[in-house]
Amino acid sequence: MIDRELRITADLARIALSRQEHERFAQEVQSMLTYLDSMTAAEAALEDTAAGAADPNPANPTHYGPVQPLRRASGLRPDHPVVAARSADLVEAAEETEDRFIAVPNVL
Amino acid sequence: MDYPRDAGRRGQRYAPAPEDPGTFYDHTLRSRNEEIGAFLELDPARRPTATTANAGGEGAPLAGLPVAVKDNIAVEGFHLTCGSLLLRTYRSPYDATAVKRLASAGASIPGKTLLDEFGMGSATDTSPLGLCCNPWDRSRTAGGSSGGSAAAVAAGMVPLALGSDTGGSIRQPAGFCGVYGLKPTYGAVSRHGLVAYASSLETIGVLGATPELVSLLFDVIAGPDEWDQTTSPSPSLAPGSPSAPGALRPASPTTLARTSSTAWTVPAAQAGQAGQAGQAGQAGHTGQAGQAGHTGQAGQAGHTGQAGQTGRTPEPTLEDVARARDGAGLAGRRIGVLAGDLGLSAEVRAVYCQSVDRLRSLGAETVEITLGCLDYSAAVYYTIASAEASSNLARFDGIRYGVRPAEPADNPYELVRMARSDGLGPEVKLRILLGTFILRSGFHARYYARAQRLRRRISSELAEAFARCDALLAPTFPTPAFPLGDAGPGPLARKQADRFTALANLAGCPAVAFPAGLVTPEDGATELPVGLQLLGPPWSEARLLSIAAVHHHATEPAGPPEYPPLWE
Numbered sequence: 001m002i003d004r005e006l007r008i009t010a011d012l013a014r015i016a017l018s019r020q021e022h023e024r025f026a027q028e029v030q031s032m033l034t035y036l037d038s039m040t041a042a043e044a045a046l047e048d049t050a051a052g053a054a055d056p057n058p059a060n061p062t063h064y065g066p067v068q069p070l071r072r073a074s075g076l077r078p079d080h081p082v083v084a085a086r087s088a089d090l091v092e093a094a095e096e097t098e099d100r101f102i103a104v105p106n107v108l
Numbered sequence: 109m110d111y112p113r114d115a116g117r118r119g120q121r122y123a124p125a126p127e128d129p130g131t132f133y134d135h136t137l138r139s140r141n142e143e144i145g146a147f148l149e150l151d152p153a154r155r156p157t158a159t160t161a162n163a164g165g166e167g168a169p170l171a172g173l174p175v176a177v178k179d180n181i182a183v184e185g186f187h188l189t190c191g192s193l194l195l196r197t198y199r200s201p202y203d204a205t206a207v208k209r210l211a212s213a214g215a216s217i218p219g220k221t222l223l224d225e226f227g228m229g230s231a232t233d234t235s236p237l238g239l240c241c242n243p244w245d246r247s248r249t250a251g252g253s254s255g256g257s258a259a260a261v262a263a264g265m266v267p268l269a270l271g272s273d274t275g276g277s278i279r280q281p282a283g284f285c286g287v288y289g290l291k292p293t294y295g296a297v298s299r300h301g302l303v304a305y306a307s308s309l310e311t312i313g314v315l316g317a318t319p320e321l322v323s324l325l326f327d328v329i330a331g332p333d334e335w336d337q338t339t340s341p342s343p344s345l346a347p348g349s350p351s352a353p354g355a356l357r358p359a360s361p362t363t364l365a366r367t368s369s370t371a372w373t374v375p376a377a378q379a380g381q382a383g384q385a386g387q388a389g390q391a392g393h394t395g396q397a398g399q400a401g402h403t404g405q406a407g408q409a410g411h412t413g414q415a416g417q418t419g420r421t422p423e424p425t426l427e428d429v430a431r432a433r434d435g436a437g438l439a440g441r442r443i444g445v446l447a448g449d450l451g452l453s454a455e456v457r458a459v460y461c462q463s464v465d466r467l468r469s470l471g472a473e474t475v476e477i478t479l480g481c482l483d484y485s486a487a488v489y490y491t492i493a494s495a496e497a498s499s500n501l502a503r504f505d506g507i508r509y510g511v512r513p514a515e516p517a518d519n520p521y522e523l524v525r526m527a528r529s530d531g532l533g534p535e536v537k538l539r540i541l542l543g544t545f546i547l548r549s550g551f552h553a554r555y556y557a558r559a560q561r562l563r564r565r566i567s568s569e570l571a572e573a574f575a576r577c578d579a580l581l582a583p584t585f586p587t588p589a590f591p592l593g594d595a596g597p598g599p600l601a602r603k604q605a606d607r608f609t610a611l612a613n614l615a616g617c618p619a620v621a622f623p624a625g626l627v628t629p630e631d632g633a634t635e636l637p638v639g640l641q642l643l644g645p646p647w648s649e650a651r652l653l654s655i656a657a658v659h660h661h662a663t664e665p666a667g668p669p670e671y672p673p674l675w676e
Contacts, residue, residue: 013498014525016529021537028538029541032542035487038483043561046562076549078549087520
């Protein structure tokens with residue numbers, strides 16, 4: 001895994017990595033991803049088997065035009081880490097403050 | 109001896125000790141724990157006494173029994189650390205449903221057992237709060253992640269323990285420690301109060317010294333729970349079946365314990381349901397229930413329906429588990445035996461072959477089953493489990509849960525980042541990073557979506573296997589318990605070794621690990637137990653435990669010589 005991808009992933013996961021940790025996890029995550037990629041071959045093999053098994057009496061196709069796959073839209077939003085509002089700005093905007101905290105009425 | 113000794117092995121009633129058994133805890137339990145490290149927390153005030161034994165009323169099924177609880181299950185007043193620094197100060201304000209039920213049934217909870225941090229690991233060596241070793245050989249692992257629970261039972265400290273099983277976390281340590289471990293059907297036991305790791309995979313389950321004890325505790329904790337919407341109101345595919353957990357208790361979801369008046373009987377209301385659904389008087393057979401039209405449920409219907417159609421042997425009940433000694437062995441049972449090269453060590457392969465022969469000698473018929481999904485089950489499991497972990501563990505942020513960093517942070521996100529970076533261990537961080545990566549928009553289809561499709565294939569393949577056999581015999585791990593530290597298998601090899609146990613979690617079906625034999629590994633001088641597992645279709649716990657009980661009485665497996673059980 002390239003360094004940039006791990007940095008983005010760690011940001012999304014809200015985990016700060018030291019340089020040592022970064023090196024370690026880059027190796028370990030890459031190793032795991034390589035292993036998980038074995039699913040690709042497994043699925044391809046299953047599809048081949050299924051295609052072979054399901055084809056004793058192939059039905060005539062109902063459409064002879066060029067293949068036009070359905071357009072798919074991703075339902076996922078982009079993975080962009082965002083910079084949070086600085087707590088100093090939030091405290092400054094508060095009506096009443098105490099030290100570096102927002103003061104609120106006692107409720108208990 | 110100041111501890112009840114006259115129960116357990118043959119499923120008799122437990123007689124609580126009339127005197128205060130303080131010596132038991134102060135000396136034996138604590139000294140053994142110093143050697144084994146099974147418990148993270150012990151509370152002498154909760155030792156079994158005549159008072160606690162009577163808590164469930166007359167005839168309480170677990171009267172006087174101490175039951176250890178894995179430290180990712182909530183017990184009011186105890187810490188709930190999940191083996192993590194991040195939760196080291198957290199105390200549970202409530203009891204998990206399973207804990208409530210066992211307490212109502214008369215059990216006492218002497219302490220919380222060690223686990224891999226958040227249940228992530230297979231050696232109980234990833235927690236910074238402790239290290240658990242195997243009672244058979246203290247230089248070796250007890251397995252994981254429920255290693256503390258398994259070691260506590262194996263070392264004779266408690267006869268029963270609760271664990272959780274996400275990818276084999278009950279069965280693998282049960283196999284390493286030579287005890288019985290039940291991973292129930294998904295939805296059979298409430299997970300209210302279990303700290304979530306991978307919600308579509310994990311269940312609370314039972315570790316015990318005998319199959320009879322395991323079935324006793326399973327019957328107490330199983331059943332519907334209004335606090336966990338994934339629990340089944342009854343085995344939905346076989347309503348009224350006495351083989352089903354919870355069928356031995358009143359149907360009310362708020363009832364916490366089986367009462368003596370309804371013990372071992374099908375409640376009238378459920379018997380009526382069975383009569384409507386199938387043929388009255390034949391409701392005990394899952395095959396018949398499956399034929400009664402309950403086939404549209406959750407994609408698991410095929411399992412029970414198909415298994416039921418084998419129709420060779422009447423379906424056993426949980427009560428039959430205690431009668432296995434007097435039964436007709438395994439006559440009429442068909443056991444699936446895995447074909448092909450399973451990648452087992454010589455020791456485990458030998459035990460597997462011996463067990464097949466033994467099951468045949470006990471009357472079972474064997475049939476060869478080839479499971480192609482073993483090639484990718486571990487990869488599918490780690491994809492889904494890591495993805496779910498990255499989401500579930502987001503709550504441990506130092507604000508809602510977890511120790512807040514001492515240093516002030518510049519903004520809330522920085523605070524969360526500091527808390528998680530300081531509090532989480534390397535294995536947990538690895539799985540969160542992996543899961544977050546897998547779920548990213550650019551990689552989701554390549555990993556997560558593919559894993560979900562393959563998970564479906566695994567369920568189908570197992571359903572086909574269960575149509576040909578009553579139970580499937582499989583290893584729990586390719587090797588016996590491995591040495592602690594760097595001498596054991598590497599991180600990736602350990603994960604790949606979960607391929608046998610992960611099957612049951614991915615398909616939601618039950619599995620029972622049992623001690624199958626003793627071996628002396630090439631790299632050691634001490635005998636070690638080797639465990640195997642029996643997998644069955646959903647809601648076949650009674651069947652699996654009955655087979656395990658027949659095997660148990662035929663072999664009478666012993667515990668580690670150094671730690672004779674404190675109960676008999």
